[in-house]
Amino acid sequence: MNITVRQIELNDVTGFHNALSSVAAEKKYLLTVEPPPLDRVHDFVSKNVEQNHAQYVAVAGDSVVGWADIVPASRQSMEHVGRLGMGVIAEYRGRGIGDQLLKDAIAHAWRQGLKRLELEVFADNKAAINLYRKHSYQVEGVKRYARYLDDAYQDVVIMAQYRV
Numbered sequence: 001m002n003i004t005v006r007q008i009e010l011n012d013v014t015g016f017h018n019a020l021s022s023v024a025a026e027k028k029y030l031l032t033v034e035p036p037p038l039d040r041v042h043d044f045v046s047k048n049v050e051q052n053h054a055q056y057v058a059v060a061g062d063s064v065v066g067w068a069d070i071v072p073a074s075r076q077s078m079e080h081v082g083r084l085g086m087g088v089i090a091e092y093r094g095r096g097i098g099d100q101l102l103k104d105a106i107a108h109a110w111r112q113g114l115k116r117l118e119l120e121v122f123a124d125n126k127a128a129i130n131l132y133r134k135h136s137y138q139v140e141g142v143k144r145y146a147r148y149l150d151d152a153y154q155d156v157v158i159m160a161q162y163r164v
């Protein structure tokens with residue numbers, strides 16, 4: 001099936017929420033294991049659309065199968081920092097979708113004037129770390145034993161790139 005990567009629109013909210021819920025339910029990759037409530041996702045997307053923030057979706061037919069967002073921090077003096085969130089639902093991985101989503105989101109974030117792009121990723125998520133390195137993120141540090149879930153600890157890697 002043809003996959004389109006494009007900027008998110010308001011009518012993608014439910015599809016985005018479904019994709020987020022599907023990846024969160026895997027519990028391995030996202031900091032959140034429960035998807036946020038639909039109304040919070042709606043508010044997040046509305047703000048991104050209104051303010052032209054970098055949020056992209058991959059769409060197959062009627063379904064959102066992946067997303068990437070780089071949204072500026074709201075805290076005063078940190079508005080130049082954009083934090084990445086992304087995922088591709090399991091059945092669609094390994095086909096270049098994450099690559100395209102991240103490429104578009106990063107280009108948009110720089111165009112918007114962001115100066116520092118950062119992210120946190122679990123140390124055992126090699127696919128994501130490779131993807132981030134490929135797109136110029138560098139490791140800044142590791143938070144040891146940062147998450148404890150289902151009887152196991154996971155380290156969290158902090159990665160960033162900047163243009164100042």
Ligand SMILES: CC(C)(COP(=O)(O)OP(=O)(O)OC[C@H]1O[C@@H](n2cnc3c(N)ncnc32)[C@H](O)[C@@H]1OP(=O)(O)O)[C@@H](O)C(=O)NCCC(=O)NCCS
Pocket residue numbers: 023029030086087088089092093094095096097098099100120121122125126127128130131134
């Ligand atoms: C990480 C993720 C977004 C990658 O998306 P994807 O569509 O599967 O990735 P792509 O097919 O576009 O691959 C792009 C690059 O990612 C890396 N990569 C992807 N899958 C990989 C794998 N299984 N092993 C190692 N590297 C991998 C490679 O660098 C690859 O580039 P290459 O093909 O030139 O080697 C996807 O695996 C995913 O959604 N994982 C679960 C959610 C998640 O981890 N989100 C990020 C949380 S921080």
